[in-house]
Amino acid sequence: MVNKLTFDEQALSQRLMNYRREFHRYPESAWCEFFTTGRIAGLLENLGFELYFSDSIIARDAIMGRDETSIADAQQRALSWGADANILSKMNGVTGIGAELDTGREGPVYAFRFDIDAVEVMESQDDSHRPRFLGFASLLPGIAHACGHDAHASIGLGLAEVLAENKEKLSGKIKLLFQPAEEGCRAGKAIAESGWLDDVDYFFAAHIGMNVPSGTLVCDPQHFLCSSKFDLHFKGKPAHAGIEPNAGCNALAAACTAVTQMLAIPRHRDGMTRVNVGQLTAGDGRNVIPDKAILKGETRGENRDLNNYMYQHVERIAQASSMMHGVNVEVHAQGEAIGLHNDIELVELLASVGYGCGFNNVIREKDFGASEDAGYLVDRVQAKGGKAIYCMVGSDLTAGHHNGDFDIDESRMLPGVKLFTAVIERLQNRFRGS
Amino acid sequence: MVNKLTFDEQALSQRLMNYRREFHRYPESAWCEFFTTGRIAGLLENLGFELYFSDSIIARDAIMGRDETSIADAQQRALSWGADANILSKMNGVTGIGAELDTGREGPVYAFRFDIDAVEVMESQDDSHRPRFLGFASLLPGIAHACGHDAHASIGLGLAEVLAENKEKLSGKIKLLFQPAEEGCRAGKAIAESGWLDDVDYFFAAHIGMNVPSGTLVCDPQHFLCSSKFDLHFKGKPAHAGIEPNAGCNALAAACTAVTQMLAIPRHRDGMTRVNVGQLTAGDGRNVIPDKAILKGETRGENRDLNNYMYQHVERIAQASSMMHGVNVEVHAQGEAIGLHNDIELVELLASVGYGCGFNNVIREKDFGASEDAGYLVDRVQAKGGKAIYCMVGSDLTAGHHNGDFDIDESRMLPGVKLFTAVIERLQNRFRGS
């Protein structure tokens, strides 16, 4: 039997908190994680990991939902926050890192995935909001780590430290994926198609929170929603709203019609469906018939058929709304999630180690109820013959995900690290025992 | 009889064009006209006018529709464009200038008003668009002189030059008002209430274009619309759109409902009404139920009752839409226009001098069909015993007002200057003759 992986839990827990608060201060939205990527890369390099950037881990033509006009600003901001220009140049404009620890000994290939992007949410300005009270609130108005990916990145760094410290006790290869652009399911497909995970035997990923209380581990979440993200661009004709309102083609009115109608897509017999329009920007001057409107939305479904049902309605509504107001519309796909199914072998594994890792309640199934970009990664690993799992690590929350008041229970990061450490131990034993 | 006012028409026409193209390049939206104000002030100072700024010409508590968050940026930009920091400090944060030429001789007080703000319209990027072709297109994306106020300011400067040159032939006092924030009818009330025009005997204002062809003068435009400008701020509750859509209160949905319903306010028996929502900005992240929406709109009516009818519907729709979606709404007044009625004496005057000033077609009445902030100024002058008039100076246009392709016939500025010069001559004669 392999030697147990050892580390100072208390010291690590403190460093996890420090990492998390730093990431929380410097939130970056999808595809803009230049500071975050650089910071993580610097730390991993020091720990002896080999790093992969850009085309090595991302198939560029499968990228979705990237706003090219925001990239230069994001890079500039990262530099102003102290990012390492040398690492930035390695990224070649694309965020995210693959890190590999090759033990030099024969053994399986393990992969762990941590998503690192923040969301476009205004963080609470309330004094009782802990990040504000303690001084690590977001420095970027309108962007915040209101989903917990700051904790995910920190758990990844913590795991990297433990692995580096225990390298001599390990065999095989361990890959850590720090994924950009999970929000909106924009990067998973591109990472999968890069092939970087194709040799992986065991793939692990987790989400903190998700309405699971502190101390609970959910080994096999159910109902990962399929999802399509889309932008609608309406283009009409401006006119002076006082002098000749009849001469305009009102793109804002078309967009509002589309919003109202999308929310009214009929529920489906076969299960859960969702639709949301998260953002609408339309028009210029107050007294001008608006000639353009941009709407950002998403559909979801309990399975692919249900998501397709929703998306087809969206496409029809887009066409009908534009016809209604005599404007043009373009539908731009911006992201897609395809569901996720765990391998039972790994579900059993998590269930068997959970209580030893700081969880006091280990359960099998619970609804996930959202979309997760990891679906593409899990699907790819499984297609190439590996096993994969995605679990939920409980944490009490101060508010729901994507709410400006969101905050996590920071003490729940350590059990995450211990869980991933434990599965490596167990799988190494199994491998050597065979 | 007074000596005729004389000047080199050809040279002035060239300078009018130069002024206009400069203003066109540096467009500034309402309440942000720091560069424009500074530039005009510098020129008038050199011509010997006494200048009035800030509280002297604007009653601050009657200001409407001013976005305080944009002021500092606008000042910074003006400085970067070369504005005179000394003049900027005199403005004390408020744009616009009153300029007075006191002849020292007894006589009437004349006032001429020129509005100087640009509109929030994206100027055409088309190579055939003359300002772009000739290199004087807007330097500020999203802001353009698409209403002709660049020409108005230039006519004002041209008139100032002629007056300064002929000062010895004049008697009485002449006031030139370079008004900010005409778009949206945001400054008129504040200027009127400052009292700066209270001693005026004769007040003149004009608009170029307005579907009146080059060569035509309309002496007594009809149907100035009354108008109310408003912002609606909807505030709801965010929620993760996939996990618990039921937990949100959708501010975007409320705004879209309001837009659709506002456009459907019943037409009125008694005459023309209008309503427009020119801009809507709502939501943040794609997968978040939007918790805020800001809508910029306006109503108009052929008279005050009709505008009130529309505005009361808007207020009710705002309340009902917010109730519908369980969100809060605030209605912020942003501007108001009250109609405008010319004095017949001045209508006759314009009609009698028009043909001598470069117009080949002088007509009495034509629908104005829009709102005009000058209504407050005309109303104030008339209330204080003066006479006032607002006319339309024809100009062929390349596109309607507030359209990105808008451009004027620059040769039509000179007749504007000549018209105002002529009315001074005629009124001075009448005064001396009496």
Place this chain on the structure above:
Amino acid sequence: MVNKLTFDEQALSQRLMNYRREFHRYPESAWCEFFTTGRIAGLLENLGFELYFSDSIIARDAIMGRDETSIADAQQRALSWGADANILSKMNGVTGIGAELDTGREGPVYAFRFDIDAVEVMESQDDSHRPRFLGFASLLPGIAHACGHDAHASIGLGLAEVLAENKEKLSGKIKLLFQPAEEGCRAGKAIAESGWLDDVDYFFAAHIGMNVPSGTLVCDPQHFLCSSKFDLHFKGKPAHAGIEPNAGCNALAAACTAVTQMLAIPRHRDGMTRVNVGQLTAGDGRNVIPDKAILKGETRGENRDLNNYMYQHVERIAQASSMMHGVNVEVHAQGEAIGLHNDIELVELLASVGYGCGFNNVIREKDFGASEDAGYLVDRVQAKGGKAIYCMVGSDLTAGHHNGDFDIDESRMLPGVKLFTAVIERLQNRFRGS
């Protein structure tokens, strides 16, 4: 000079009231006026008029807005109310009568038109409503003479009596047209195209009330609206709303979308426009996705271009709404009004005789502000070389037209008869004098 036409005014006024109250009790909607037609025909026959029915006065293929399923019931009801079966058979299913009095003496052909249909309005059940209080309220729930055509028909009968009594003093031919289906402008075109009015030299028509007070005559009403009447038939697919809501195609939702959007057709620069959906009937069972919806609407415009602008929007909205919900739609034209312009010669004539006929206020112009099926008749007469006029006979009202509380001032029918009598006298003099 001709002898004056004479009659007992007081006795006639009493009979006018009796006629009107009888028609009021037995209201019949458009194309269903079998009892009314029969009653009038019987009276005119006794007075010696020659009667024309059916194809003689109506071109069947130009009929609009006739619900064939209601005809048999209407005939049955007319018989149950005591209609003469013999006259009914002459109608051959089509209501309305042309009546001619041929004096046998040379002279002009005069025509007078009276519309006879009621509207689909529920009459007030209030005890203070005079028709109810005095016992002549509508016997047919949902149908009422709430527009005053009961008075029009009575004036026509009164005129017929006076003419019959004074036949020996008259020359030329006099035609009385008792028109069906004026509401919705459904019969005018068919009557015009029948050619029955093609030999008319002078054509007269009038409306009682119309916001003109008792005692006032308006000789030349302005702004007769052009109008299109239409039905939209939406056809979707039913489904059990609980079991599989996704399987339906919701015709009711499509119709509601269409209604909301129609009310929001942009106002037009060039003048007054209107749109209304007066009726919507959709769906069957509460728990079934509605698979059909029928919507009755109309557009109006100050002129033909404006009405066309509105109607084209309606057609586009119908298509877009059906596309939006995956249903089919058919647009059925149901009526059309084309405007109306009086001949100045007859305007002068009315103005000159009005004060002698019981009017104390004779004015030229006032907005009509509604559509009038007589437009087709006036247009036809004028096209064939005749002169035509349509005027407004004042009457104080208890409520607006088409309101359940509507009632007229019955004493204002007599001036109507006297006015038409007077114009015949005057024109006969002119004819003989020439």
Place this chain on the structure above:
Amino acid sequence: MVNKLTFDEQALSQRLMNYRREFHRYPESAWCEFFTTGRIAGLLENLGFELYFSDSIIARDAIMGRDETSIADAQQRALSWGADANILSKMNGVTGIGAELDTGREGPVYAFRFDIDAVEVMESQDDSHRPRFLGFASLLPGIAHACGHDAHASIGLGLAEVLAENKEKLSGKIKLLFQPAEEGCRAGKAIAESGWLDDVDYFFAAHIGMNVPSGTLVCDPQHFLCSSKFDLHFKGKPAHAGIEPNAGCNALAAACTAVTQMLAIPRHRDGMTRVNVGQLTAGDGRNVIPDKAILKGETRGENRDLNNYMYQHVERIAQASSMMHGVNVEVHAQGEAIGLHNDIELVELLASVGYGCGFNNVIREKDFGASEDAGYLVDRVQAKGGKAIYCMVGSDLTAGHHNGDFDIDESRMLPGVKLFTAVIERLQNRFRGS
């Protein structure tokens, strides 16, 4: 052990078909089942059952969704179809029958429930529709047995025949409930509250079809939806749509707004919800702003909380829509379903006898996915200490329930009778054996 109940299966199957086709020809909607009630009562009386009508089986003040204006017509029609006037008088205006067979021997009280009302659906006019082809199509346009209650009533009569024939082999009391007004869940509460079922030990009910194929028995259907049925009455103000559209308060526009918004009530995290507006009737004349609108709708939820969530939104939308258009609204509750949970003992019982009754596939669970008025009855029986069950008897269908093309596989009625016969046999054995 008891003697087996015996009967001629082939002859009974033929009679079941005859009964079903007769009921199919004479469909009656909820609370209007006078002919159907009378026909069933006559047959049961002949078989020796004691009959209960009116207040004996229905608590009048708990009746929902009854249109009092349609009752007299329905009674008249029933008489015209040959109903027995004597039985009609016993009903005292309320449809439905309770029938009891008292064996005079000690034993349990059994109850079987059969619903008898038709739905408001237009039956297919297609020649290939079997009821039409074979001549038993609905005689009442717009009403049809498109849900299978004609088969339910027939199964009830078939069971009555078998019981009467085998009376001497039975002990205890057997109650047959022929329930009116199941559609819309309008009678269940009133029957439960009458107390007629309070002494029942075993309660059985079944639905034919429901997407279960011929030959399959579902013993324990899941997910009976909770539901609320409601009518919204909007009351506005009429006005002439051409003359003064501003003077109206548009009830139709309010109703359309409500429809669109109801369809857009957000989906709920916790499970299935539904909303439908099945019918909308609004307005009168085409050129009148509609002053009234009546909308018939329903909400559903997978449990009471979810249904309440939907219904509270409906109430808010009703208020907001009426506020939006300045009209009044009244919300009238019309029916309610409360879910349904089977007793496991009876589930086991059905599972054990199913294969012997003509079913070739006996399964435990399947989604029901609709509401069922039997919930109130099951709830009452259970509350009083009895056991209750509701099952699904498979039948291939030609179209979904409530579709005009709906038809059943008539051969599947016999297994229904055999199933109920078998459970009595089995329970009697158990009783005697104890």
